[in-house]
Amino acid sequence: MNIKIAPFTLSCLLLLSCDNSAPAHSGQAPEKVETDIMFEASLWPARPKAAIDAELEATISTLLNSMTLAQKVGQIIQPEIRHVSPDDSRDYFLGSVLNGGGSFPQQNKHASLQDWLTLADGFYQGSMQVKAPTKIPAMWGTDAVHGHNNVIGATLFPHNIALGAAHNPKLIEAIGAATAREMAATGISWSFAPTIAVARDDRWGRTYESYSEDPALVKQYAGAMVTGLQGLKGSDNFLGHGKVIATAKHFIGDGGTHKGIDRGDTNISEAELIDVHAQGYFAALDANVQVVMASFSSWNGDKLHGHHYLLTEILKNKLNFDGFVVGDWAGHAFIPGCSDTHCPEAINAGVDMFMAPDANWRELFTNTLDDVKAERISQARLDDAVRRILRVKLRAGLFDKGAPSSYPLAGDTTMIGHQEHRAIARQAVRESVVLLKNANQLLPLKTNQNILVAGNGADNIGKQTGGWTISWQGTGNANADFPGATSIYQAIASTVTPAGGTVELSEDGKYTTKPDVAIVVFGEDPYAEMQGDLGDLGFRSEADLTLLQSLQAEGIPVVALFITGRPLATNAYLNASDAFAVVWQPGTEALGISDVLFSNDDGSLRFPFTGKLSFSWPKHADQVAQNANTENYDPQFPLYFGLTNGEVDTTPYPLEVAPGDLASSASNQQAIFQQRTFSPWTLRVIDNNTRTDLNGASLETTHIKLKTVDRFVQEDAIAAQWLGAAELLFESHDAVDLSRFNNGRLVFDLQWQDPAPITLGLRCASGCSTVELNNYTQNGSQDWQEVSIPLACLSPSLKKITAPFSLSADGKAKLTLYNLRFEAGDSPCEKK
Known part of the structure; x- marks a missing residue:
């Protein structure tokens, strides 16, 4: 027709x-x-009609x-x-x-x-x-979408891209059944x-x-x-x-x-x-x-x-x-x-x-x-x-x-994070890991070694579970939000320590004893729809690349474990590693990674590497649509690539790295909040000396209300309403060096709903000051306006910043924020 x-x-x-x-x-x-x-x-194929259930249709x-x-x-x-x-x-x-x-x-x-x-x-x-x-x-x-992922304590399975790499439909059916049981427990x-x-x-x-x-x-x-x-x-x-x-x-x-x-x-x-x-x-x-x-x-x-x-x-x-x-x-x-x-x-x-x-x-x-x-x-x-x-x-x-509470599994606390479900998830993890490089057959590792575990993904369950995890974007989650889960570091330690080896955790790679091997865990931070869209496929992290290269320069064998929700151009990181495995976003059961990473005590295999790419892997950041059997197909690793144990890798290292694939140390912007909160910051409020994080779509304390709202796309802005004395801030656990923005500007979009005196500032090791936000805005306007404040008015040095943005009010005020960032430049203080 x-x-x-x-x-x-x-x-x-x-x-x-x-x-x-x-x-x-x-x-x-x-x-x-x-x-x-x-x-x-x-x-279109004409599917036959299902047999009519006359009794059902009559009802x-x-x-x-x-x-x-x-x-x-x-x-x-x-x-x-x-x-x-x-x-x-x-x-x-x-x-x-x-x-x-x-x-x-x-x-x-x-x-x-x-x-x-x-x-x-x-x-x-x-x-x-x-x-x-x-x-x-x-x-x-x-x-x-990857387990009952809104519920604290649920079994979280690897995301779909990882399950594709496992090539095991029966496992997919088991994951669906386990997820259904955990859902049934909540009604x-x-x-x-x-x-x-x-x-x-x-x-x-x-x-x-x-x-x-x-x-x-x-x-x-x-x-x-x-x-x-x-x-x-x-x-x-x-x-x-x-x-x-x-x-x-x-x-x-x-x-x-x-x-x-x-x-x-x-x-x-x-x-x-x-x-x-x-x-x-x-x-x-x-x-x-x-x-x-x-x-x-x-x-x-x-x-x-x-x-x-x-x-x-x-x-x-x-x-x-x-x-x-x-x-x-x-x-x-x-x-x-x-x-x-x-x-x-x-x-x-x-x-x-x-x-x-x-x-x-x-x-x-x-x-x-x-x-x-x-x-x-x-x-x-x-x-x-x-x-x-x-x-x-x-x-x-x-x-x-009847009522959901009358379902047979309803209220069964053992269903949430059930050990059988965690075992299925662990199997899914180990079957989905894809080995892209294994120089000199470095993997599997022996367990009786001195092992350094480094990188910002090593002991970060929020990062390894990705988006659609408790919160929509998967941001704002701490390890404590995952009872019963295992981080990648914990999985490695629980495998190595009983066998007589030692494990040292150091995010920045600094160690007390030179290790026999370093395992570096890094990659994408959590994101979900819209906010996770990219302009190209470059993975650009100067800190991660420097960490890999510095360890390699010391003669330490380096195993890279890459956390990601998609194939990304990573040739520089592959060059700086002796072994490189894509672990995707594995979920809560990281023991599946140690299953393939280590041999048994006698040197025999625990489990082999069996994962195969279900997506083609790009050579360069501009290869944005590399699909098998299409024109100009030229990936770094083709669809269904994945090394197995003992396989000779014919990839010609070092791989080519294009200038556009790498991060520039001269980047003139640092995102704080752009549709989502960027790592390492956490959006929180301080009310009555108590810190509370925004971990979902809304937060309400005694004197402040926060919620994510729509400006251009879903939940891309933050609405804040003060009812009394409280502080809104983006804060990091550790101080961050942002000195390249000395004399730059703090820039963001703002919409006043109820203008009132608000103090804006930073939190830093020493020397930080504040300004009155109202002096830099059009107080009488309820239209969106861009606010630009010289950072020199807030601190003479941005060497050690724990909070790049803070708003405090003592009484009623209401506003909406969008697109907070630092911008480099030469902006002398114009305090008003």
Whole structure:
């Protein structure tokens, strides 16, 4: 079937109902763009329809016929737990809720298992107390993308890119099953996983959520993970006890966005969309995945949330998907003509459930109710969406299971971080480590040696677990936030010490006794979507390279363990190492690394290196889209490369290093907060002499409230409200040398909401002073303004800085901050 669209807007022409007289939601009528789009539905495989369960469909029909219009609309609204209460689930007939990354019961990062379960019970009980004859149980969705990663103490598995390197579908199924059991313990029944994107430009900040650049591997894994989470299709335990609803995301083409820009545009043919980006969905559908999440991205300029052809004509009609389509984090608001509180176009295109994470979700409920009454959304389309949601809830047994606290695994504290789950994660770690270099067969190491463990990733569980870990970006986490976990240093020490060897931990590589071998652990700091997007694939850390080179210059054999969420140009670091292994973001079970790093006491192998790259590894930073079987393919290490024990490496060292691959010591900027807090800083407040870190999306103490808010993209700015005397600051555990910015400037964007006297300063070893922020800003303006303050006014020397930014107030004040950084230059003090 070929469909040609012109000249109307695609979304309007393909709607089941479209009222051109309705007021535009953005304040003006959407522009009608001339398009010439050819769709070829015949290119897609025709999946057979599932056998109709007549009893199930009759039950759904009975429920639908007994529901009020408001109940039906409530089923398609999904608020976020920061902005919804159990009473709301009763009053608005809500079908579901979600918690985003960094969101917890009572917004307490260290919420207990019982706290999670109590809140899950609350939403369920609210849905059972509606003032209507028909009671529809609410369900809770969460991003359990590498384990139940919002919950303190959970088993955290390696991210998907690492699992791709393991090449073990059965292991993927076991990981899904373990994750489902830990979720069941908290009473949460719906996982927003697996991500089955095929990342093609590794600048994308979600590359680590992709199993591979190879669609065949993604297809193999997609079905395995869905089966692990939901249970085997057709079995007695499908969506039974200890199983959860899975979500295939993000439909479709999110991994192919131009320049790897998150939420960007995938400009490819329909044939390539099918051959590369649809393969994982075919497998997920075959495994009977119950939910598909629409992508934020566009395909050839058209937003997926409003794409009737792909969501309805293809996914639902051609591929016969009979579950429901959920939106992604207010993704409907990005459809032309829509807003976050009004978007009939999304529902008409095929989205069945709005993900409405902001506080204004009630307005979306009211507007959607009005849209149905005004027939901007047809009753038939609403009923279809609700039928699909009810079908999934009935299949999952939610009408029969009762309150989440009554589930068989509910409240079982042994499930969170269960030893069996940790063993699965440890296996995943050791099978995913990829050995890129092993000069003179240095690895595996003997355990009876004197070993130095260095680098900022050595004893840093937050770094080794990456993004989507407790907080959304994975930032702000300390080792204490991971009870039962093992850092890479701890794994090495627990392996070496019992065998008679010694281990010295020194982040900067300074040692008391010259070691027999040095293991240096370094790499990317945590990040997640949007904030992890890069301009190129260079890994640039002058400190890490200097550390490797200095150890090597002393004649100490050097093993580099590289933490990363994507392939990066690392030739200089490979040259400065005798052995180089990519450990990805291994999660909580670092013993899997020591399993392959060391031999047994008798010299025999503990476990061999078996990991193989599931992404091609670049030679240089500008090789941003190196995919096998494509034009100009010239990687440093090809897809599926990985040395095994004893293998002779033919790579010609030293490798070429281009000038653009390395960091410049003359860098004229130092980021403090740019969409996320940069290492080594932690955003915290001091209130009544007590330090409290911002570890999630919000923080409230006696005299100050902080929360991440949206300026340009999701949670890229910080809103601060003072109620009394308190200090906001970015602080490091150790002093940092920023002397290259002596006479430079502190620069940031600011928006006043409630101007009041605020003191700005630094914290340093000695000689720091303060200025009055108000003297450098336009106090009467509530527009965004750039603030630039000479650093010479704050300190004569930036040699030892523990906090590069601090704001203090004694009374009420309110402002929002964006893009804090130091900039080099020659700026004499102009104190005001």
